[in-house]
Amino acid sequence: MKKYILVFSTMIAMTLTSCSNDDPEIINEEEVITTLEVTLIPQGGGTTVTLVSRDLDGDGPNAPVVSVSGALQVNKTYAGTAKVLNETETPAENITLEVEEEGDEHQFFYTFSNSIATVAYTDQDKNGRPIGITFNVTTTSAGIGNLTVTLRHEPNKTAAGVAAGNITNAGGETDVEVDFSLTVN
Amino acid sequence: MKKIIFVLFCLNSFWIFSQNCTYTLRGTVIDFHDGTSIDNATIQIKNTNKFAVTDSKGNFVIRNVCGGKITIVISHIGCKTSEKRIVIEANYQGKFLLEHHSEALEEVSILGKTTPKKVSSISETVLSKKVLDNYSSGSLGDALKEIAGVSSINTGNAIVKPMINGMHSSRIIVINNGVRLQDQEWGIEHAPNVDLNSSESVSVIKGAGALAFGSDAIGGVVILNPKNPVKIDSLFGNTITGFQTNGNAYNLATSLHKTYKKGYYVDVNASYKRFGDFKAPDYYLTNTGSESYAFSINAGIKTFETGWNVFISSISSEIGILGASHIGGIQDLVNALNSQQPLIHKDFSYTINNPKQEVNHFIAKVNYFKRFQGLGKLTLQYDFQENQRFEYDRRIGENRFIPAVDLNLKTHSATADFLFDANDLWTFQTGTLFRFQENFANPATGVRRLIPDYQKIDVGFYSTIKHQYSENLSLDFGVRYDYNFYDVKKFYQTSRWNALGYDVLFPELVIQDLGTQLLTNPKLNFHNLAISLGGKRTLSEENSLLFNYTLATRPPNISELFSDGLHHSAARIELGSLTLQSEKSNRFSVSFLRENSSFTWQLDTYATLLKDYIFIAPNGTEQTIRGAFPKWEYRQTDAFLTGFDLNLQKQFSENWFYSLNTSYIFAQDTRENEPIIDMPPFQMRNSIRYQNEDWKNFSSALISEFVGRQNRFPDFNFEQFIATTNSTVLVDISTPPNAFHLLHFKNTVDFDWGKHSKIQVSINVNNLLNTSYRDYLNRLRFFADDLGRNFQLQIKINY
Numbered sequence: 001m002k003k004y005i006l007v008f009s010t011m012i013a014m015t016l017t018s019c020s021n022d023d024p025e026i027i028n029e030e031e032v033i034t035t036l037e038v039t040l041i042p043q044g045g046g047t048t049v050t051l052v053s054r055d056l057d058g059d060g061p062n063a064p065v066v067s068v069s070g071a072l073q074v075n076k077t078y079a080g081t082a083k084v085l086n087e088t089e090t091p092a093e094n095i096t097l098e099v100e101e102e103g104d105e106h107q108f109f110y111t112f113s114n115s116i117a118t119v120a121y122t123d124q125d126k127n128g129r130p131i132g133i134t135f136n137v138t139t140t141s142a143g144i145g146n147l148t149v150t151l152r153h154e155p156n157k158t159a160a161g162v163a164a165g166n167i168t169n170a171g172g173e174t175d176v177e178v179d180f181s182l183t184v185n
Numbered sequence: 186m187k188k189i190i191f192v193l194f195c196l197n198s199f200w201i202f203s204q205n206c207t208y209t210l211r212g213t214v215i216d217f218h219d220g221t222s223i224d225n226a227t228i229q230i231k232n233t234n235k236f237a238v239t240d241s242k243g244n245f246v247i248r249n250v251c252g253g254k255i256t257i258v259i260s261h262i263g264c265k266t267s268e269k270r271i272v273i274e275a276n277y278q279g280k281f282l283l284e285h286h287s288e289a290l291e292e293v294s295i296l297g298k299t300t301p302k303k304v305s306s307i308s309e310t311v312l313s314k315k316v317l318d319n320y321s322s323g324s325l326g327d328a329l330k331e332i333a334g335v336s337s338i339n340t341g342n343a344i345v346k347p348m349i350n351g352m353h354s355s356r357i358i359v360i361n362n363g364v365r366l367q368d369q370e371w372g373i374e375h376a377p378n379v380d381l382n383s384s385e386s387v388s389v390i391k392g393a394g395a396l397a398f399g400s401d402a403i404g405g406v407v408i409l410n411p412k413n414p415v416k417i418d419s420l421f422g423n424t425i426t427g428f429q430t431n432g433n434a435y436n437l438a439t440s441l442h443k444t445y446k447k448g449y450y451v452d453v454n455a456s457y458k459r460f461g462d463f464k465a466p467d468y469y470l471t472n473t474g475s476e477s478y479a480f481s482i483n484a485g486i487k488t489f490e491t492g493w494n495v496f497i498s499s500i501s502s503e504i505g506i507l508g509a510s511h512i513g514g515i516q517d518l519v520n521a522l523n524s525q526q527p528l529i530h531k532d533f534s535y536t537i538n539n540p541k542q543e544v545n546h547f548i549a550k551v552n553y554f555k556r557f558q559g560l561g562k563l564t565l566q567y568d569f570q571e572n573q574r575f576e577y578d579r580r581i582g583e584n585r586f587i588p589a590v591d592l593n594l595k596t597h598s599a600t601a602d603f604l605f606d607a608n609d610l611w612t613f614q615t616g617t618l619f620r621f622q623e624n625f626a627n628p629a630t631g632v633r634r635l636i637p638d639y640q641k642i643d644v645g646f647y648s649t650i651k652h653q654y655s656e657n658l659s660l661d662f663g664v665r666y667d668y669n670f671y672d673v674k675k676f677y678q679t680s681r682w683n684a685l686g687y688d689v690l691f692p693e694l695v696i697q698d699l700g701t702q703l704l705t706n707p708k709l710n711f712h713n714l715a716i717s718l719g720g721k722r723t724l725s726e727e728n729s730l731l732f733n734y735t736l737a738t739r740p741p742n743i744s745e746l747f748s749d750g751l752h753h754s755a756a757r758i759e760l761g762s763l764t765l766q767s768e769k770s771n772r773f774s775v776s777f778l779r780e781n782s783s784f785t786w787q788l789d790t791y792a793t794l795l796k797d798y799i800f801i802a803p804n805g806t807e808q809t810i811r812g813a814f815p816k817w818e819y820r821q822t823d824a825f826l827t828g829f830d831l832n833l834q835k836q837f838s839e840n841w842f843y844s845l846n847t848s849y850i851f852a853q854d855t856r857e858n859e860p861i862i863d864m865p866p867f868q869m870r871n872s873i874r875y876q877n878e879d880w881k882n883f884s885s886a887l888i889s890e891f892v893g894r895q896n897r898f899p900d901f902n903f904e905q906f907i908a909t910t911n912s913t914v915l916v917d918i919s920t921p922p923n924a925f926h927l928l929h930f931k932n933t934v935d936f937d938w939g940k941h942s943k944i945q946v947s948i949n950v951n952n953l954l955n956t957s958y959r960d961y962l963n964r965l966r967f968f969a970d971d972l973g974r975n976f977q978l979q980i981k982i983n984y
Contacts, residue, residue, distance in 0.1 A: 024638045024674050025628040026699055031581050033810055055810040057701065059633075059751045059758060061684035063808040088701070098582045111909040146908040150516075150812075153579050154508075156529055167909070171520075171528025173579055174513035177812030179908035 028088060032058045033095055035085040036176050038149060040078035040137055049078070051147070053178040056087060064178065071183040072117070078137045079122075082108050084151065084176060099151070100133055106175075107155050108132030109167040114145030116184045119165050129157045130165070139184045151176035206251035206937070209878055211278045213243045214259060223261055223283055227415040231256035231268070234421065234941040238413070241311060242780065248882060249937055250277070259283055260416065305651060306661050306719025306733040307394040308776040308789050310832075312387045318981060319931075319947070321425045322436040322458055325359075325379050325387070329407065332389050333846040334789060334830030336865040339963040340374040342463055342972055343475040343504045347377070348962070349391055350791065351826060351850050351864045352404025355742045360398060360408045362483065362496045364550050367596040367622060368572040369636070371742040373964060377407075378500050378546035378572065380479035382425070382438035383454035384409040391789060391830075392772045393715060393737035396647045396663040397602065397616060400715030401739035403770040403795070411483050411496070412442055414450035419443070423983045431951075431975035432474070433533065434460040448488040454481045461535040462505075465970035466957045468530045470507055474537045477502035489556065496550040504544075505537040510968040511579060514812025515905045518756040518967070519914055527969045539577040539585060547571045561605040561613075570596045578632075590635055591627035596620065610653045618645040618667075624743070635750045636743055637675035644668045649717075657723040665715040669740045673707045675747055681760075691763060711740035711767050719774075731776040741765040745799050745819045751811075758807055758816045765821060769796040786833040795824040798854075800862065803901050803918075813905060815918075822856045840877050846870040851897070859899045866895035866921070866961060881934045888929040895921040895961045922966055925958035927951075942984040949977040 038051040049072055055064035072078065086093040099106045103125030109132065110119040117139045121130030155162065155172035162170050214226040222243025229236035230247065237245040252273050259281050260266040267283060310332045320328040326337040326345030336348045346353050359366040359377050361384075368378045381387070387409050393402040422441035428434070438456035456479045463470045478501045485494035509527030512518060520528065550568040557563065576590035602616035620643040626634040649663035682688055682695075682703050697704035719733030748761035774791040800822065803815045828850035835843045847869040852861040874886035901919045906912075933947040955974040959966040 023697070023704065024626070024634075024676070026676060026702060026704070027628045027631065027633050029633060030631040031584055036810060053810055057678050057680040059807075059809055059814075060678040060680040061807060062680045064810050095581065102581065113909060113911040146911060148909045153581075154529075159528075168520075169528070171509065173511050174517050174811055176810055177514050177516060178810060 029058065030086070030089075030093070031095065031098075032086055032088060033084045033151075033176055034058060034087045035083075035092070036149060036151075036178050037083040037085070038180075039081045039083070040072070041080075042073065043077045043079060046073055046076065051149075051180045053180075054087065058088070066178065066180060068180050068182060071185050072137075072139050074139050074142045074184050076139050078139075080110075080119075080135045080137050082133050082135075082149065082151075096133060100131065103131040104129070104157070105154050106131060107152050107157060107162070107170065108135075109148075109150040109152065109165055109170065110135060110137070111148045111150070111165075111167060112145055112182075113148075114143055116141060116143050116145040116182065117147075121163075121165060125157075127157070129163050132165070142184050144181070144183050147180045147182050149176065149178050149180070150174060206249045207879065208250045208252060208273050209276045210247040210250045210257075210273070211276070212245055212281050214239050214245065214261070214281045214283055215243055225413050226259060226261035226283060227417065228281070229258045229260075229417065231258050234419070236415075238415070240313070248878065248935070249943075257281070305659050305721045306717075306731050307390055307392060307735075307774065308731055308778070308787060309388050309390045310787075312389075314385050317381050317384060317387060318425060319949075319979075320381055321438050321456075321979065321981075322427050322429065322434060322977075323381070325377050325381055325407070325409075328381055328387065329389060331846070332830075333787075333832040334391060334828075334848045335389060336848075336868070336962060338373055338863065339960065339965075341470070341473055341507050341510075341963070341965050343460065343473065344374055344376040346373060346375075347407060348865065349389065349405035349407075350793075350828060350830070350848075351852055351861075355745075356402065356404035356739060358398050358402040358406045360406065361498070361548065362409065362411045362550065363494075363552060363566060364496070364548050364568045364570065365398065365598065367570050367594065367598075368544075368546050369574055369592060369594055371744040374506075374542075375544075375574070376504075378502075378544060379409060380438075380454070380456055380477075380481065380498075380500055381409075382440065382456045383411065383452075383479065383481045383483075383498070385412040386410045392733070392735050392774055392791070393770065394663070394717040394719070394733055394735045396649055396665040396715055396717055397614065400645065400647075400665045400667045400713045400737055403737050403739050403768070403772075403793075412452055414442075414444050414448070414485075414487050416446055416448050416488075417444060418446050421984065423981060425979060425981045427977060427979035429975055429977040431972055432460040432463045433535070434458070448486045448492065449484075450487065451484040452482070454483075455479070459535070462533050464533070464973050466955045466973035467970065468526055469533055470969055470972075471527070471529060471531045471534075472505040472508040472536075472538050472541070474535055475502060475504040476537070485552075491555045492553070494550070494552040496548065496552075498548040499545070501545045502543070503537055504542050506540040506542065507965050507969060508538070508540070510965050511540045512756050514756065514814060515806065515916060516812050516907060516909075518918070519905070519907065519916055521968050522917060530969075539579050541577050543575040543577075543588075545571075545573045559607050561603060561607055564600075564602045564604070566598075566600045568596075568598050570594075570598075572596075584631060587630060589630055589632045591630050592636055593625045593627070594622065595625075596622045612651040613648070614650075615648040616646070618643065620644075633676070633678075633750060635748065637673050637747050639671055639673040639675075639743060639747075641672070641743075642668075642670045647715075654720075658720060660720045661718065663715075663717040667713040667715075667738075669709075669711040669713065671707070671709040671743070671746070673705075673709070673743075673747065675705050675707070675749075676702045677705055677749070679703055681749065685760070685762075687763065707746075707763060709746070713738035713740055713767055727779055727781045729778045729780075731774075731778065733772075733774050735770075735772045735774075737770045737772070738767045739770070740767045741799055741819075748819065751814065756814060757803070758814045759801065760816065760818045762819045765799055765819060766797050768798050768821065770794070771796075783836040784834070786831070789830040790828070792827040793825070795826065797821040798824040798861075802862070802899070803903065806903065806905065815903060815916075822854050824852060824861055825855050826850060826852045826861075840875055842874040842876065844872045844874075853897075854899070857899075860897035862899050862901070862919075863962060864895065864897070866924075867893035881936060883934045884932065886931045888931065890927045890929065892925055892960070894924040918967070921961040922959035925956060925960075927956055927958070928953040938982065938984075942982060945981040945983070947977070947979040947981070949979070951975040951977065 040049040050069040152172040155170040159169035391405045424439045436458040440454040481498035552566040554564040572594040575588035578589040598620040605613040622641040645667040647665035694705040717735040772793040830848040833845040852864040872888040876884040930950045
């Protein structure tokens with residue numbers, strides 16, 4: 001009987017001594033998107049409008065800080081550029097480059113409410129379908145409306161309307177979704 | 186043509202050969218002393234390889250017995266082997282007596298059964314090898330649904346978690362060959378890592394009454410038993426192969442058993458399964474393929490007095506997650522809910538893309554037992570388990586090849602049990618457990634840890650007493666205490682730590698401030714007590730009544746305490762809570778059993794009061810750059826559950842059989858006065874079977890499965906403003922899908938193959954009418970329909 005107790009206590013001792021308790025390594029997320037910047041440069045002169053959404057705690061409880069630099073002019077075409085960044089790193093990592101590289105698996109969508117403007121893509125992925133990193137915005141009527149900028153990962157780029165910028169049938173996983181409140185004068 | 190003639194000739198020769206040997210030998214093995222039936226006794230026809238093992242009622246069947254004089258050898262561990270000569274002229278039925286005393290230990294009277302019921306006052310349902318073989322390509326969760334009151338909670342079709350009376354995950358203990366499975370079992374999307382092909386039987390004990398296994402099995406215990414070795418020189422085995430049309434799946438499982446007269450035995454099992462994309466009636470479920478390998482070896486020596494056992498098992502699986510279910514933001518969820526079909530569905534493929542999971546589970550066990558004359562049996566066991574889990578998400582660039590979740594869980598357990606069974610009327614069992622567990626979350630993922638690094642120590646003691654009070658009444662009582670200690674190292678986002686109020690509640694836990702993140706070191710202690718008492722009253726030869734009360738306590742698991750992050754498959758942020766206490770369950774159960782050769786039924790009823798029941802529920806939404814997400818938080822409430830499970834089996838004539846399984850559960854949150862989420866709806870399974878032993882044991886069954894709509898559900902719907910349409914929509918995540926009715930058709934036939942081998946061919950059709958349906962307890966019901974029609978062909982060879 002003693003023999004078994006000995007064997008048993010040896011087992012316990014073995015399991016106890018196998019512990020080590022070092023502090024874990026911190027993880028700074030590499031591909032997290034903290035910031036979306038949309039720059040709208042008016043063609044033929046005017047004030048550049050910048051839209052920014054910044055969420056430095058990622059999935060954390062703090063809401064993104066959204067800013068719009070100014071109003072858009074009516075009946076004007078703006079050359080637009082979208083940029084996504086990881087600002088938890090210094091210097092900030094430009095994730096747009098990876099989106100561009102995998103352009104066939106990504107697409108930006110720009111949806112205006114209240115019919116204040118229309119959008120046309122000006123770039124293409126390797127299959128000749130839009131990515132939406134560059135685009136033109138043409139303001140059509142004065143008023144107040146929302147611009148929703150969405151970046152989808154692995155959308156169905158061949159679905160109806162998707163190439164024209166309609167998100168309805170796109171599917172996929174949302175990487176970025178930000179609403180900007182805009183005024184067109 | 187020649188080939189065909191040859192095949193026909195072969196088939197014909199089988200036929201001629203088997204004509205002389207078509208008799209069936211049936212019987213019951215009973216104890217010479219007390220007349221009780223003896224299970225697990227081996228009955229062999231001398232000088233042949235034909236043998237059978239008795240079931241729990243002592244019954245056995247040997248088919249295809251040849252006519253003439255034969256000698257039957259009846260053996261059982263701890264019994265004198267006996268021989269009986271009989272003459273076979275027709276189908277034979279008889280009673281066989283066994284002297285249930287050990288040759289070496291005349292004065293020790295053994296309680297007989299080598300696998301006795303764990304607790305006599307709680308109903309225990311056993312699925313035999315024959316039933317399990319039908320699920321050779323399936324999972325444990327699928328097979329357990331054969332038992333009334335057992336359902337499953339699924340993530341798609343490959344991740345199936347058993348659910349006993351509405352309880353799942355950490356509330357169910359799974360024991361595989363004596364080892365309590367430690368495989369990150371808390372997550373709904375973590376299926377138990379077991380291979381059914383290596384088990385001889387599976388028992389389910391409802392409720393926490395089986396205290397030898399733990400104090401926290403509020404739902405119940407699932408026990409997978411290996412083959413019980415027989416003390417004869419023998420080598421036998423079986424191979425199962427199958428193909429199914431849905432998922433173009435194929436599977437192969439082989440097991441070999443070698444036993445020796447001296448008590449040595451070796452069992453080797455290996456299996457492989459491969460599934461492509463499954464198909465709902467109207468479309469393929471893209472990226473639902475899976476692949477898995479399993480290997481196990483179980484060896485040792487077992488004599489009456491002593492024995493040891495070594496068990497090594499390894500399982501690897503790679504499981505694709507429905508592509509359309511991986512979404513971000515409430516907008517995506519609204520789109521998925523509004524879409525009749527998944528937004529992404531492609532043609533059939535075997536390819537498994539991201540999102541997917543890869544899981545490896547390894548078990549090594551050493552077990553030793555020794556009987557002491559006039560006292561009882563000592564069992565010592567040590568087991569080691571390692572669970573490695575990778576989860577791959579859709580990621581950008583090179584990161585797509587790096588898992589987003591990389592968890593390594595190592596568990597060492599040591600147990601010592603002593604069974605005092607020298608006295609016929611009093612059985613006393615006591616034992617102790619020591620367990621050490623370590624989780625390592627690999628930082629190489631580049632994604633914040635969903636589950637933190639931790640070390641955990643469990644220490645437990647239990648004692649149970651069984652007393653045969655009178656001929657008609659047996660009583661049992663048990664008590665168990667468990668201590669759990671968590672030592673956790675977790676990084677919190679500083680913003681999250683403050684938002685949860687922990688900067689005020691637990692400032693002392695912070696050991697390092699890294700600006701945007703805090704390293705914390707929570708150390709948590711839990712003391713858990715369980716008590717079980719009950720009895721079994723024999724009403725008549727056929728009827729008995731079981732009654733039991735169990736108090737069980739379950740500590741919060743690591744996920745309930747520390748979950749922290751975004752779940753893409755549910756489009757929600759899940760948060761644990763450091764303030765959770767252990768949950769307490771008071772369960773009263775009464776079962777009525779009627780056991781008769783032609784009419785058996787079992788009714789289990791129960792009422793459970795749960796105090797501090799831990800569940801997850803939404804609490805507002807959070808805005809992130811990916812859009813808005815509902816925030817789900819673990820919290821506690823009090824709950825009341827009651828219900829019944831009914832199983833009924835009737836034999837109408839020699840060839841016609843009927844069975845019914847039905848269950849209903851009522852679950853209410855008594856603090857909030859609303860139903861509890863994710864409870865199984867009313868269900869009913871009717872089956873009519875025709876079986877004819879004279880026609881190659883042909884059997885054909887039509888099964889009707891009805892699952893009602895869960896009308897009792899909490900309303901967790903919420904409203905969300907959608908900027909693109911400038912409107913507010915109701916996000917309906919609560920309303921359960923409609924009731925559904927499915928028909929299944931199962932056929933089997935046996936062929937003799939040579940002298941010692943047998944081939945069983947099964948052809949099954951599941952969802953015969955190709956009905957479209959969604960299951961309330963499938964987490965992917967928001968995104969796609971469940972499986973459509975499936976033809977299965979399975980060939981089983983016993984040799």
